[in-house]
Amino acid sequence: MRLRPVTRTPLGLSLAAAAALGIAATQVAPATGAPPGDPGALRSGDQGGTVSLVHVNAPTPALRTKVDRLGLDTTEHADSSGVSVVLHGAADAKVLRDAGFTWRTTIPDLGARMRANAAKDRAYAAANAESPLPSGRTSYRHLSDYDAEMTLLAQRFPNLVKPLTLKNKSVEGREVRGIEITTNATRVDDGKPVFLVMGAHHAREWPSSEHSMEFAYDLLENFRTSDRARAILQNVRVIVVPVVNVDGFEISREAAPKGDFSQFDYEMKRKNCTVSVNTPPAYQGGTCVNNPAGRLRGTDLNRNYPGFWGGGGASPTWSSDTYRGDGPGSEPESDNIRALISGRQVTNLITNHTFSNLVLRPPSIAATGLSPDEPTYRALGEAMTNANGYSNWASYQLYDTSGSVEDWSYWNTGGFGFTFEIGPDEFHPPFQTGVVAEYLGLSPAQGAGYGGNREAYYLMAEATIDKSKHSTIAGTTQKGRTLSVSKTFISATSPVIGTDGTVGPPRYYQDTLTSRLVPDKTGRFSWAVNPSTRPLVVGRYGRDPVGPAEPAKPVANPAGVPAVGQSETSSFSITGAPTYDNGKATLNFSWPGGTAVDWDFYVYDSRGRLAAQAATAANPEAATLIDPVPGTYTVVAVNYDGGTTTTDWTGAVSFSSPTPGTYSGLKESWTLTCSAANGKVLKSQMVTVDRGQTANVGDPCTKSRKR
Missing domain, CATH: 3.30.70 (Alpha-Beta Plaits)
Known part of the structure; x- marks a missing residue:
């Protein structure tokens, strides 16, 4: 069915909802x-x-x-x-x-919430023959549905869809499937930039797969009637892998609901089905869906990628839900995605997860330093969060996470990658809210009236077309030639944290990036590639200030004191360049009474999105805005416990300048090789090309004559 248009309306700030974030019971212990x-x-x-x-x-x-x-x-x-x-x-x-x-x-009571959600799903499916989604789905898919629908789409759109089976079967022997969507889809070596969309690295995060699949339907159903969809598929190869963790998803989706989140509540399985070498003998027996350790056996695939593997934000303990695996890139499912990205010029990717209403970008570890592409990266994230209403953050602003797919992909290939954390508060919420509303940008989603994740995906696809965001190799050669670019390099993981908390040396791993181009019958080619110099080599982002940091200012406390459990609001503004250039804004709040009194603070931007918060048991409380966007911000102050006229809060915001960047000055090159139809290598050369640049190589198959 055709997608219904979304009317753009202002997104209001729900102060009552914000205040509710701070209303709950507190547990304190020594x-x-x-x-x-x-x-x-x-x-x-x-x-x-x-x-x-x-x-x-x-x-x-x-x-x-x-x-x-x-x-x-x-x-x-x-x-x-x-x-x-x-x-x-x-x-x-x-x-x-x-x-x-x-x-x-x-x-x-999560069990009660799960049972209520299941009842809502049954009611929604019974009341609606079709949803407004591109596919018309009214309920969560099963793994067999994904496989059947991808097969059907390839049959319905043979010129636009090419089936894809990734190189490794899963731990339990299942194929991991996807589809490639573009004009002349079977011509894989066409030189178009690649946008990769993935779901279900984590098995219990069902909306991540649904959103990925709906975007595939969206492009295909609208190709003939939408100039926007047509322009994307004429210029971009979109690859959709809706379920990366097929074993875990199958177990989670087919499990008998328990709702107790115990180790045997398989619906809440997160990891794959690997039995770690560190698993004690007592927990090694049985099948993945019926074993003594229950759902806790396996590896967290999104902690297993080799980039910065073994560091913070991943567990060395086999039974943890964030277990990083026995080695960097050890799992067949994560190796599938690594091989796919290494063998194609994936210039843009989105990996979908639940939950938090976030769009996250590298770096995932604070010590890595901001990426050399931070201004472009941040702006692209901002455009997408303007559509879905999520917060636009670097991953490390939450907490350090090692072994994630986009952190490995970006630093080692240069392709832009983002994590979408879909929805505010559940792994698989009611289908109507977690899929229909979040994808289309309908109430109660944060992107209501702004296009939701549908619009965010479209924006990322259009950014994939933009030559300023990747590199290009151009030239002309004879018909029948095949071109390839490649490079091989060694990288280090993080210093590896052991099960006892000690930190050992990093491990080393090898990446080989290689991709092919077969020019069309004219011999002319314009080949979208990632920059030849990896971001890991280029350096770290910083910038020279274009103005002074803004002077500190108070955050006004309004008259009166709200009752315990209630809130009050204030506001402050941030001025941007050229008047001021702020690398960081720090808000500090304090009050008399020490920790016996508790105020919590939530900071919202001009769109009503949560920009920062200070909601701990500490006094003072502090919140930080990194590279704050100029504008007016709203502070919601919640009287969590004990706030009175004698224990009222005071607040201030201070600013600091950006940190200058550091750059290595090193340049890496692609090895560009031309081969004849019989496989004979005719010529190889080194090509250095930066992001946004075009390297014109003439005829890369003809050797120049010696004089």
Whole structure:
């Protein structure tokens, strides 16, 4: 069916919803005890309490890493105040208390929420023969649906769709499939830039696959009637791999609902089906869907990519939901994506996840430093978050994460990559909200009226066309020639964190990037490639200030004091260049009464999107805006506990200048090779080309005559 147009309307700021973020019960305990041992990290189905989702107060990356190392069910949802954790009962709560952490309950009974969501899904499917999605789907797909629909799309659109099977079967022997979408789709070596869209690295994150698949339908269904879709498919090769983790997804999607989030609640499986060499013998038996360790056995595929593998934000413990795997790139499923990216010129990618309403870009580790492409990267993220209403952040602003796909891909190939964390608060929310509303930009999604993730994907596809965002090799040669570019290099992982917390030396891994082009019958070619010099080699981004940092200013506290559990609002403005050039804005809030009183602060930009927050048990509270966008910001101050006229808050915002960049000055080259139809190499040469540049190589198949 054809996609219904979306009317653009202003997105309002829901202050009541913002205030509600700070209303929950707080648990406080002294810092005693130690993390559980390896088998002790496994959870039973009943620990003497309801399974809940809590937001642990951990305002620094080091504290968030400490939470992750406790062996609990740490989610992808984190911000500058802490990280969300699924508490499976009293034993998990004790682990947090003994480690000295406090937390707020955000979903008191996850089982009840899951049952309510399932009822909503049944009701929505029963009431609607079709949804407004491009496919018309009204419910979550199964793995067999994805495979069948990709086959059907290839049959319906034979000139626009080429089936794709990735090189490795999964741990359990399943094929990992995708489709390539472009005009003359079977001509793989056509030189077009590639936009890769992926879902379900994490099995339980069902909307990630749905959004990926709907974008495929969107382009194909609208190709004949939409100039926009047609321009994309004429100039870009879009590759969609809706389910990367096929084993885990099959288990999660087909599991009998339990709703208790225990180790045997397979619907909540996150990882793949590998049995680590570190798994104790008692937990090695059985199948992936029925084994003594339950869903906790396996590797987190998005902690397994070799770039910066082994560092913070990934666990060395086999039973952790963020287990990084036995070695960098050890898993067949992550190796599939690594091989796909290494064998194609993937200039742009989006890897979809749930949840947090975030668009994340490298670097994933703060110590890496901002990328040399930060201005372009940030602007592209800003354009997409203007469509879906999410926050536009560098990954490290949440917490360090090592072994993610876009961090490896960007630093080693130069292709732009983003993580979309879809939806505000659930792994697979009701289909109507988590898929229909989030994809199309309908209420209650943050992108309501602005196009949602549909518009964000279109913007990324159009950015793939933009020659200023990749490199080009151009020339003319004879018919029947085949061109290739390649390079091989060695990179280091992070210093590897051991199970005992000690840090060992990095490991080394090899990448080979190679791709082919077969010029058309005219012999002319314009080949979209990634820059020849990897960002890992170029250096780190910084910039010389174009003006002074803005002077510090107070954040006004409005008259009166809200009751406990209620909020009040204030605002402040940030001025940009050329008057001021701010690399960072830091908000500080304090009050009399020490930690016996608790105020929480949420900072929203002019679009009503959460830009920063200071919502811990600390006094003072601090929030940071990196390279803040000029404009007016709203501060929501929540009287969480004990705020009175004598314990009211004061606030101020201070500014600092940007840090100058560092650049290596080194240049790498592609090896460009021309081969005849019989495979004989006719000529090889080195080609150096930067982002946004075109290298004109003439006829790369003809050797110049010696004089």
